[in-house]
Amino acid sequence: MENRRDTAKAERRSRIIKAARDLIRETGDAGLSMRALAAKAGVSLATPYNLFGSKRAVLVAVLEDIKGFGTRFASFKSQDPLERILRAARLAVSYYEDDPAFYRALWTSILAASASEERSAIFNQKRDSFWMKLLDDAVAEGLLLPDIDTAVLLRNLDYTFRSVMLHWVIAEIEIEDIQPRVGYGYALALRGAATPKGQQLMLKRLKTFQGQCPTHSATRAHRPAAAETTA
Amino acid sequence: MENRRDTAKAERRSRIIKAARDLIRETGDAGLSMRALAAKAGVSLATPYNLFGSKRAVLVAVLEDIKGFGTRFASFKSQDPLERILRAARLAVSYYEDDPAFYRALWTSILAASASEERSAIFNQKRDSFWMKLLDDAVAEGLLLPDIDTAVLLRNLDYTFRSVMLHWVIAEIEIEDIQPRVGYGYALALRGAATPKGQQLMLKRLKTFQGQCPTHSATRAHRPAAAETTA
DNA sequence: CACGTTCTTATAACGTGATATAAATTTGTC
DNA sequence: GACAAATTTATATCACGTTATAAGAACGTG
Numbered sequence: 001m002e003n004r005r006d007t008a009k010a011e012r013r014s015r016i017i018k019a020a021r022d023l024i025r026e027t028g029d030a031g032l033s034m035r036a037l038a039a040k041a042g043v044s045l046a047t048p049y050n051l052f053g054s055k056r057a058v059l060v061a062v063l064e065d066i067k068g069f070g071t072r073f074a075s076f077k078s079q080d081p082l083e084r085i086l087r088a089a090r091l092a093v094s095y096y097e098d099d100p101a102f103y104r105a106l107w108t109s110i111l112a113a114s115a116s117e118e119r120s121a122i123f124n125q126k127r128d129s130f131w132m133k134l135l136d137d138a139v140a141e142g143l144l145l146p147d148i149d150t151a152v153l154l155r156n157l158d159y160t161f162r163s164v165m166l167h168w169v170i171a172e173i174e175i176e177d178i179q180p181r182v183g184y185g186y187a188l189a190l191r192g193a194a195t196p197k198g199q200q201l202m203l204k205r206l207k208t209f210q211g212q213c214p215t216h217s218a219t220r221a222h223r224p225a226a227a228e229t230t231a
Numbered sequence: 232m233e234n235r236r237d238t239a240k241a242e243r244r245s246r247i248i249k250a251a252r253d254l255i256r257e258t259g260d261a262g263l264s265m266r267a268l269a270a271k272a273g274v275s276l277a278t279p280y281n282l283f284g285s286k287r288a289v290l291v292a293v294l295e296d297i298k299g300f301g302t303r304f305a306s307f308k309s310q311d312p313l314e315r316i317l318r319a320a321r322l323a324v325s326y327y328e329d330d331p332a333f334y335r336a337l338w339t340s341i342l343a344a345s346a347s348e349e350r351s352a353i354f355n356q357k358r359d360s361f362w363m364k365l366l367d368d369a370v371a372e373g374l375l376l377p378d379i380d381t382a383v384l385l386r387n388l389d390y391t392f393r394s395v396m397l398h399w400v401i402a403e404i405e406i407e408d409i410q411p412r413v414g415y416g417y418a419l420a421l422r423g424a425a426t427p428k429g430q431q432l433m434l435k436r437l438k439t440f441q442g443q444c445p446t447h448s449a450t451r452a453h454r455p456a457a458a459e460t461t462a
Numbered sequence: 463c464a465c466g467t468t469c470t471t472a473t474a475a476c477g478t479g480a481t482a483t484a485a486a487t488t489t490g491t492c
Numbered sequence: 493g494a495c496a497a498a499t500t501t502a503t504a505t506c507a508c509g510t511t512a513t514a515a516g517a518a519c520g521t522g
Contacts, residue, residue: 003519003520004518004519004520005468005469005518005519005520008469008518008519009469012470033507033508033509034508034509034510035507035508035509043470043471044470044471044472044473045471045472045473045510046470046471046472046510046511046512047469047470047471049509049510049511050469050470054509054510055509055510111342112343113509145434147438148437148441149441149444149446151446152415152441152444152446153419155412156391156415156416156419159390159391159394159395159398159416160387160390160391160394162394162397163390163391163393163394164390166393166397167390181386184383184387185387185390185420187423188384188387188420188423188424189416189419189420189423190423191422191423191424192418192419192420192421192422192423192424192433192437193419193422193423193437202423203376206379206423206424207378210379210380210383213380213383215380215382215383234489234490235488235489235490236488236489236490236498236499239488239489240499243500264477264478264479265478265479265480266477266478266479274500274501275500275501275502276480276501276502276503277480277481277482277499277500277501277502278499278500278501280479280480280481281499281500285479285480286479286480344479
């Protein structure tokens with residue numbers, strides 16, 4: 001980490017990540033080939049493989065390069081802990097809502113790239129401590145049952161998030177459906193782990209989210225119905 | 232459906248599906264190329280594309296060709312409805328447990344195949360009516376709240392199922408982890424939608440499943456630790 | 463400065479999913 | 493039986509992810 005060699009390598013790494021990000025923004029996932037990526041980064045085709053190992057690894061690196069979740073969250077320290085969890089979920093969703101084309105292209109490419117062998121851990125555990133604190137706060141304030149394991153609960157919340165995201169990535173639901181579906185799933189799971197006091201709060205939110213969740217074909221009514229057809 | 236032409240076409244279709252199934256069984260997802268598939272099915276390379284459209288479509292057809300869920304479920308009509316739902320989930324998991332190598336290879340190939348444009352609906356809604364009845368029974372018996380939309384709840388249960396499966400397919404968890412994780416997720420969501428009476432039942436199951444769910448690195452202790460290293 | 467190591471580069475190649483083309487074959491109909 | 497429509501077939505081709513190879517450049521060490 002001090003060699004001039006390693007800094008040059010790190011510089012090449014970040015140049016590749018930036019090139020991938022730009023390429024997705026400009027051409028979508030269709031134009032994101034390793035040859036195009038190498039050309040845009042100003043390196044040889046072999047270099048991304050040397051530095052990352054595979055196309056998928058490059059894209060995962062792009063994903064991990066996106067930071068700032070903690071800073072955005074800095075506000076709303078008030079309110080009850082359960083509400084705070086729902087807000088945090090809303091915030092996480094907002095990343096996708098702010099740049100849907102980019103994230104969909106990125107995830108589409110990641111899914112398309114072969115799975116490889118690396119026990120990828122796409123969904124990082126760096127954020128885990130953040131979420132764990134939120135859950136533990138809720139336990140401390142008597143809103144969640146003390147005998148439920150918050151780590152297991154958190155993983156379950158994560159499952160909901162991933163599934164809704166994946167559902168959107170494979171283009172079966174719309175971007176505006178994400179928020180209520182994630183909210184519903186979170187509120188439902190939290191109510192499942194809640195004390196009577198916490199259950200009351202979550203039941204209200206549950207009903208709100210339920211009302212925003214389209215049931216089957218009830219949706220699709222107000223859609224633009226454009227930009228969907230491909231040549 | 233009456234032409235001799237169409238029957239021959241249907242026969243070719245099922246020959247391709249069978250060939251894909253056998254090829255996965257024999258060689259795993261590695262040996263499953265369209266050229267190998269065509270050769271094994273005794274057709275030209277172009278034929279699977281004519282009949283299915285893409286590799287992914289062939290594999291989805293393989294998945295849909297697997298039936299018998301209803302028949303297996305025929306037994307246990309007794310018990311309370313919530314318990315019946317958990318049993319049904321257990322049964323669904325058992326399909327994967329009975330032939331893990333096959334299903335992992337199949338899903339790996341499906342995920343690897345490019346997403347295409349077809350709004351794939353991989354997760355079929357044919358089984359929906361079956362599950363809806365289970366949920367509606369639980370409402371009728373006063374175990375689930377009457378003001379929750381069972382269709383939305385069912386979709387949430389599905390999300391849990393998919394996520395755990397996907398987690399296993401990408402090889403981050405083991406086959407024996409699937410059952411408790413799905414059970415936990417179902418019990419948690421059902422408790423989130425339950426009446427006080429239903430909540431008592433689900434809380435018990437929740438604790439049981441929670442005890443079977445490994446928390447992070449607490450797991451891996453009793454694992455064979457073999458066949459994992461790849462060249 | 464010169465050596466050896468390490469990495470990039472350029473280039474070719476492999477197997478892949480997918481498409482295009484024209485010939486050959488099957489089928490329904492008269 | 494002969495014709496016309498539909499499709500399979502054989503084959504060639506494309507872009508892709510990935511790997512291998514040899515040559516070259518950059519760097520740390522003596």
